[in-house]
Each structure stands twice: as C-alpha cells, then as structure tokens.
Amino acid sequence: MFKKVVFFLVSATVLFGCKGKNESDGDSYYKEGKYRNAVNSYTAALSKGKISDGFYDSFVIAYASAAKQTAKKNASDDIIRSYIEQIHKNLPKSKKAATKDSVVLALSEIGVAQAMGGFEYEYTLQGFRNLDSAISIAKRNGGSNAGLAESSRKKAEDAIVKQAIENSDGAENTIAAEYTLLEAEVVAPKNAALKTALNKVRIKNRGDYLLFAEEIIGQKASRLVDKYGYVMSFPILSIGPTSTTGELAVWNSTGNNVDFDVSTIKMISTDGKEAPAKYVGGGWCFMSDHLGKMKSQFKGSVGRLLSELSCQAKLSFTYPSGFIPDYIEVQDKDKNIGRKYFGQK
DSSP, X not given: OHHHHHHHHHHSSOOOSOOOHHHHHXXXXXXXXXXXXXXXXXXXXXXXTOOOTTHHHHHHXXXXXXXXXXXXXXXXXXXXXXXXXXXXXXXXXXXXXXXXXXXXXXXXXXXHHHXXXXXXXXXXXXXXXXXXXXXXXXXXXXXXXHHHHHHHHHHHHHHHHHXXXXXXXXXXXXXXHHHHHHHHHHHOTXXXXXXXXXXXXXXXXXXXXXXXXXXXXXXXXXXXXXXXXXXXXXXEEEEOSSEEEEEEEEEEXXXXXXXXEGGGOEEEXXXXXXXXXXXXXXXXXXXXXXXXXXXXXXXXXXXXXXXXXXXXXXXXXXXXXXXXXXXXXXXXXXXXXEEEEOOOO
C-alpha cells in the first residue's frame, strides 16, 4: 500500500492503454512540476481524440496541481477559476478514488488561500465555494478527507468572522458596521459569535434604512445589501411577547411607481413562522420630495409609493407566545423584495 501511494504521488496516476505523444508529453511535464505545460499537452491529446484509459485521472490531477501552484503565488489569479471549472467538468470521468482525494486537498488549500488572502470580496466568496466543493466531493468519495476539508473551512470561517467583527467595531457608523457583518454572514450563517454581533448592531439600526437583496455575484445571499428593492425602517417599534406595534417607513428603490399595500407585509420568526401585518391608521406617502412638501394619505391600507420616495404607516402584528420576530418582508408581483431584521435582545 505504501509503495502504491508513493508511486501515485510521483507519477500522478497509473495509466492504461495506448498513449499518444501529447499525453506522454503531459506525463513528462507533470513529473517535472510544469503543471501548466502538462495541462496544455493533455488538452492537445484530448482534442486529437487519442487518450489512454487513465487519461482523465492524469488530466484532473494536472489541473488541480496547476491551480494549487498558482494559488501559492497569487490566490486572486483569475486563471484559478478556469482551472477549477475544468476540474469539476472532468472529475466525473476519472476512475480512481485517489484522484478525488487529490482534488479535495487542492480545493481545500486553494479555498483557504483565497478566503484568507485579504483580497476583494469576490475572492472570499470563491474561496468558500471551493471549500464547500471540497467537503462535498470528499463526502461523495467515502469521506476519507472530509474532516480535513471541514477543518480547512472552519479555519477560514473563524478568520473571516474575527476580521469582520473587528472591522464592524471600528466602523464609522452602525449602518456600515452591519454591512461589514452581513458580508461575513454569507459564508458563516451559523457562526455564534457573528450572530451575537449582528443582533447587537441590528437593534441599533431598527430605525435606519437598510436593504437586503436576493443575489450577489451569483450566490444566494438574501441578507446582503443591494441597491434595488424596498428599503425599510421602524422609526417607532415596540416588540412584545405576543404582539409588535410600530411605525414603518418604506423607501422605493425599484425604479417604478407602485401601489403599496400594508396587508402584503409579513413578519417572519426565527424559526420561519409568519404573522401578517395589520394596518392601524396614520398612513401617508410623499408625492413630491423627501422633505415632505407634498403628501398623499392612504386609501384604506394602500398608499401610492413613487420611485425614490417613501411611505409611512402605523401597523401591528399579533402572534402566539414563543414566536420570536426575526424580520419583516414585503415582496411585490415583480419579485422586488425588502427585508428589515430586528435583532434579538
């Protein structure tokens, strides 16, 4: 067993069948540590259609080695993404479990380097995608390297959360502080320290406008800040054990004039239960500018919410004991969404 493993690491894979010149050249480049050259030679072999039975094992490991080698020099190099796309594309065609083990190790190392490299946020997200892929592949492969991949992710997560909390504490205001924590929450949604920090700043921000969108850089990230949708705040808010009352302000950033119906608002608990809003009067909308030179009263529970202007209304929510309010949400027929998180005391 020891000799078999050593041979695999030295030669990348045991190949069967007839090899053409390009594939043989790829093997030679790989042994020399020239992984990009190996990838190019293997690609040429594939384009000519002359490959051995074990070709895809060598091909995938060459890509993994090239990606890892590049990440050691510069984990923000965009070619890494291209290499990893090829790994995912060709890995199902490989035959050896050891190939998947090598990919798990490579993705774990690359993911940590990207997530903890201090690069732009895009690369942080790339890093965690690679770490999550490593965990997934390891589990599908029998779990032999799952522990290593999971510990790599935890290492990156702890570092990101620690930095986010420090940056939040030093932010110029509580809104900037929440934005900073929200970025970390995308990759660490269950982190206890981060949840505590977010709750504290959200309580302070209940009366401030924030906007949470549905997507960023292709990732599902419903709590991140974006510039389109409905922005909400609670100038007045009282949360009790079975009811919440307050005055809601809604800013329209959808780009369209819309009818704003308070009855479409719902409160969501920390465990996903819902409570509808009840309009209790006092609604009005700005019709000219945010200084309030011209206002229009609600008709029933509906106001006319103009683009880049706001409406304000008094409302209440009732719910059973044990219901813990997490956020309120409004979503129109065009799927424009707004959310306002309360924070837990």
